[in-house]
Amino acid sequence: xxxxxxxxxxxxxxxxxxxxxxxxxxxxxxxxxxxxxxxxxxxxxxxxxxxxxxxxxxxxxxxxxxxxxxxxxxxxxxxxxxxxxxxxxxxxxxxxxxxxxxxxxxxxxxxxxxxxxxxxxxxxxxxxxxxxxxxxxxxxxxxxxxxxxxxxxxxxxxxxxxxxxxxxxxxxxxxxxxxxxxxxxxxxxxxxxxxxxxxxxxxxxxxxxxxxxxxxxxxxxxxxxxxxxxxxxxxxxxxxxxxxxxxxxxxxxxxxxxxxxxxxxxxxxxxxxxxxxxxxxxxxxxxxxxxxxxxxxxxxxxxxxxxxxxxxxxxxxxxxxxxxxxxxxxxxxxxxxxxxxxxxxxxxxxxxxxxxxxxxxxxxxxxxxxxxxxxxxxxxxxxxxxxxxxxxxxx
Numbered sequence: 001x002x003x004x005x006x007x008x009x010x011x012x013x014x015x016x017x018x019x020x021x022x023x024x025x026x027x028x029x030x031x032x033x034x035x036x037x038x039x040x041x042x043x044x045x046x047x048x049x050x051x052x053x054x055x056x057x058x059x060x061x062x063x064x065x066x067x068x069x070x071x072x073x074x075x076x077x078x079x080x081x082x083x084x085x086x087x088x089x090x091x092x093x094x095x096x097x098x099x100x101x102x103x104x105x106x107x108x109x110x111x112x113x114x115x116x117x118x119x120x121x122x123x124x125x126x127x128x129x130x131x132x133x134x135x136x137x138x139x140x141x142x143x144x145x146x147x148x149x150x151x152x153x154x155x156x157x158x159x160x161x162x163x164x165x166x167x168x169x170x171x172x173x174x175x176x177x178x179x180x181x182x183x184x185x186x187x188x189x190x191x192x193x194x195x196x197x198x199x200x201x202x203x204x205x206x207x208x209x210x211x212x213x214x215x216x217x218x219x220x221x222x223x224x225x226x227x228x229x230x231x232x233x234x235x236x237x238x239x240x241x242x243x244x245x246x247x248x249x250x251x252x253x254x255x256x257x258x259x260x261x262x263x264x265x266x267x268x269x270x271x272x273x274x275x276x277x278x279x280x281x282x283x284x285x286x287x288x289x290x291x292x293x294x295x296x297x298x299x300x301x302x303x304x305x306x307x308x309x310x311x312x313x314x315x316x317x318x319x320x321x322x323x324x325x326x327x328x329x330x331x332x333x334x335x336x337x338x339x340x341x342x343x344x345x346x347x348x349x350x351x352x353x354x355x356x357x358x359x360x361x362x363x364x365x366x367x368x369x370x371x372x373x374x375x376x377x378x379x380x381x382x383x384x385x386x387x388x389x390x391x392x393x394x395x
Contacts, residue, residue, distance in 0.1 A: 003027055003028055003029035004026055004027040004028055004300065005023075005027075005028045005029070005068075005069040005070060005299075005300055006028070006029045006031070006066065006067070006068045006069045006070075007023055007028050007029070007030045007031070007068055007069065007070050007071075007072055007299075008031050008033065008062060008063060008066055008068035008070070008071045008072065009030055009031065009032045009033060009041060009045065009072050009074060010033050010053055010059075010071065010072065010073045010074060010075060010078055011033070011034060011041075011053065011073060011074030011075030012032040012033060012034035012039035012040060012041030012042050012045070012048070012074070013034070013039065013040055013041070013074070013075070013350070013352075014040050014278075014281075014348075014350040014352075014360065014363075015074055015275070015276050015277075015278065015281075015292075016032060016034075016039075016040065016041035016074040017040035017041040017043070017044060017350065017351070018276070018281075018284070018290065018292040018348075019041070019072070019074065019276060019292045019295060019296065020032060020041045020044050020045050021044055021292070022290065022292040022293045022295070022296040023296045024044065024045075024046075025293075026296055026297070026300060026302070028296070028300075029046050029047075030045040030046055030047075031045060031046065031047040031048065031049060031062075031066050031068065032044075032045035032047070032048050032049075033048070033049045033050070033051065033053070033062060034048075034050065034075075035050065035051065035052045035053070036050065036353075037050050037353075038353045039352075039353075040350045040351045040352060041074075043351050047066075049062050053073075053075060053077055053078040053079065054077055054078070054079055055079070056079040056081070056082045059078070059079050059082045059083075060082050060085075060086070063082075063086050063091065068091070068092075069092060070092045070093075070094050070299055071083065071086065071091060071092065071093050071094065072094045072254075072275075072299065073093075073094065073100050073104075073274070073275065074275055074276075076104050076150055076178055077104070077150060077178035078100065078104060080097065080100050080101045080104055081101075083097045083100055083101075084097040084098075084101065093252075094252065094253070094254050094274075094275075094299050095202065095247075095250065095251065095252025095253055095254040095256070095274050096250065096251045096252030098250065098251065098252075099250040099251065099252050099274045100274060102250060103250070103272055103273060103274045104150060105149050105150050105181070106147060106148075106149040106150070106185050106271065107126055107149045107183065107185060109246075109271065109272055110124060110185065112246070112249065112250075113246060113269045113272075114269075116249070117245050117246065117249060119242050119245070119246070119269045120266075120267070120268050120269060121268060121269050121270075122187040122188045122189075122190050122261075122268060122270075123140055123187070123188035124140070124185055124186065124187045124188070125139055125140060125185070125186050126149070126183060126184070126185055126186075127170075127183070127184050127185075127186060128182055128183050128184075130166070130167060130170045133146065133166060133169075133170050133184060133186060134166055136186040137160065137166060137186055140186055140187070140188045141188065142160060142161055142162065142163075142189075143159060143160060143161045143189040144159070144160050144186050144187060144188055144189055145157065145158070145159050145160070145186070145187045145189060146158055146160060146169045146170070146173055146184050146185070146186050146187075147173065147184060147185050147187070147220070148173045148174075148176055148177040148178070148183070148184055149181060149183045149184060149185055150177060150178045150181055150183075155176035155177075155178070155220070155221075156172055156173040156174070156175065156176020156177055156184075156220075157173070157176070157219070157220030158172055158173070158220070159189065170184070190261045190263070190268055191263065192261035192262060192263050192268070193262055193263050193264065194214055194229065194231075194261075194262055195214070195215065195217075195259065195260065195261050195262065195270065196212040196213060196214055196215070196229045196231065196239065196259070196260050196262060197212070197213040197215060197225070197257050197258065197259050197277050197279045197280060198210070198212050198213075198239050198240065198243050198257075198258045198259075198260065199213065199255060199256075199257060199258075199276075199277065199280050199283070199291050199294070200240075200243040200244070200247050200255070200256045200257075200258050201254075201255050201256075201294050201295075201298055201304065202247045202248070202251075202252065202253050202254060202255075202256065202298065203253055203297075203298045203301075203304055204253060204301055205303075205304070207243075207244045207247060207248065208294075208304060208307065209240055209243070210227075210280075210283065210287065210291070210294075210307055210309075211227050211228035211229075211286075211309050212227070212228055212229040212231055212236065212239065213225050213226065213227045213228075213229055213277075213279050213280060213282060214226050214227070214229030214230075214373070215279040219358065221358065221360075222278050222279050222317065223316070223317055224314060224315060224316040224317065224377060224380065224381065225279040225280070225281070225282045225314065225315050226282060226312070226313065226314040226315075226373040226376060226377050227282045227283070227286045227287075227309065227312075227313050227314075227373070228309065228312070228373070229373075230373075231262060232264070232265050234265040235262050235264070235265045235266070235267050238265070238266075238267040239258075239260050239262075239267045242258075242260070242267060242269055243256070243258040246258065246269075246272055247272075250274065252274075253298045253299060253301070254274065254275065254295050254298050254299050255275065255276055255291055255294050255295040255298060256272055256273065256274050256275075257272065257273040257275070257276065257277025257279070257280060257291075258271075258272045259271045259272065259277075275295065276291040276292055276295050277291065278360075279315075281315050281348075281363050281365075282313050282314060282315040282365065284315075284346070284348065284363075284365055285310075285313050285315075285344065285346055285365040285366070285367045286309055286310060286311075286313030286367060287307060287308065287309050287310065288305075288306075288307065288308045288310070289304075289305070289307060294307070310367055310369055311367055311368055311369035311370065311371070312367070312368045312369075312371055312372050312373040312375065312376045313365070313366065313367045313368070313373075313376050314365070314366050314373060314376035314377040314379070314380040315363050315364065315365050315366075315380055316363065316364045316366075316377070316380035316381045316383070316384040317360050317362075317363055317364075317384065318347075318360070318361050318362035318363060318364060318384050318387045319358050319359065319360060319361065320355035320356060320357065320358070320359045320361050320389055321357055321358070321389065322355065322356075322357055322391065323354070323355060323356055323357070324354065324355045324389075324391045324392070325353070325354050326391070326392035327355055327389055327390060327391045327392055328389075328390045328392065329349055329361060329362065329387055329388070329389060329390075330387070330388050330389075330390050331386045331387045331388050332347060332349075332387065334386040335347050335364060335383040335384070335386040335387050336383070338379070338382050338383045338386055339366060339379040339382070339383065340379075342368065342369075342370065342371065343366055343367065343368045343371065343375065343376065343379045344366065344367040344368075344369075345364065345365065345366050345367075345379055345380070345383045346364075346365045346366075347362060347363070347364050347365070347383060347387065348362055348363050348365070349361070349362040350362050350363075355389065355391070361389070362384075362387060363384070364380045364381075364383035364384035364387070365380060365383075366379035366380040366383065
């Protein structure tokens with residue numbers, strides 16, 4: 001059988017795993033790449049390559065070797081100039097090399113949103129040293145948030161409230177950085193009611209949206225998400241208008257996770273990822289087409305039917321709490337049987353080969369077709385709590 005397309009996947013975590021499954025269902029041949037063997041997407045892909053995405057020579061060699069129809073980045077830290085070189089030679093980079101360059105760094109996408117498009121954002125400054133961070137905080141004031149310009153899953157992010165927080169925050173940000181850029185963004189703290197992810201799909205037929213997803217974070221990383229997030233019609237339209245402006249400016253085709261803070265009817269742009277979003281894992285149970293299905297269809301230029309939501313839904317993460325190379329995840333039967341009859345529960349185990357403190361190892365999903373997001377959230381949390389980590393060794 002001739003595959004519909006050959007896809008080189010750059011990054012093979014849980015998001016890459018679900019995308020690979022969606023792409024395989026559409027007849028694609030997927031080569032999963034990551035910096036370590038046995039990554040989640042590698043377990044379901046056709047082939048695998050192990051190398052650092054920041055190794056430009058290795059990245060270029062993988063593209064030359066496999067000659068994919070599409071190169072699909074699923075991680076932040078990539079030698080993006082190599083992607084631009086191959087795009088100039090006719091290779092399809094998803095959604096585009098420019099989009100990966102702009103969004104792999106918080107400073108570039110923030111400048112695009114605030115300066116080029118005039119979108120409402122928090123007040124912000126950049127810093128490349130502890131002294132510059134102090135100067136930026138003097139301009140912004142307390143409380144504020146410090147993040148590396150390149151990181152993932154909230155790594156290196158902290159909230160500062162007093163001067164004593166500054167140096168520890170700088171050290172934490174540097175330790176959590178990805179790539180080779182020692183640079184942080186300091187943002188004024190926004191008094192928001194809630195924050196959302198708006199999954200925005202750019203297709204050859206136009207821009208489409210999923211229902212907004214609410215989420216809760218700890219340590220800068222998502223802990224639970226729910227869909228649909230309740231928001232006013234005015235706020236929803238504003239978010240859609242802003243998201244469309246950004247993705248149209250970036251170009252290309254695929255799914256974007258656009259994050260906003262919301263205060264009443266006021267919407268403030270936060271961040272954007274040019275790929276499926278971790279908070280969007282709720283779509284594994286909430287929609288007829290998951291965010292991964294939508295990403296694959298948009299990349300391949302396939303028609304997108306009506307995006308239908310089944311009802312109030314939620315996700316809750318399952319976390320490890322220590323370093324271990326030998327472990328078992330127990331309690332699956334209890335988790336799957338934990339909800340009332342009117343609520344559907346599912347669990348996805350990611351298949352990561354080692355654990356670390358706070359590492360996401362799986363996600364619990366809940367759907368309350370005739371209920372509320374609060375009911376779905378409670379069911380997802382209860383299911384996640386029933387999955388326990390049994391460590392056979394620790395270090």
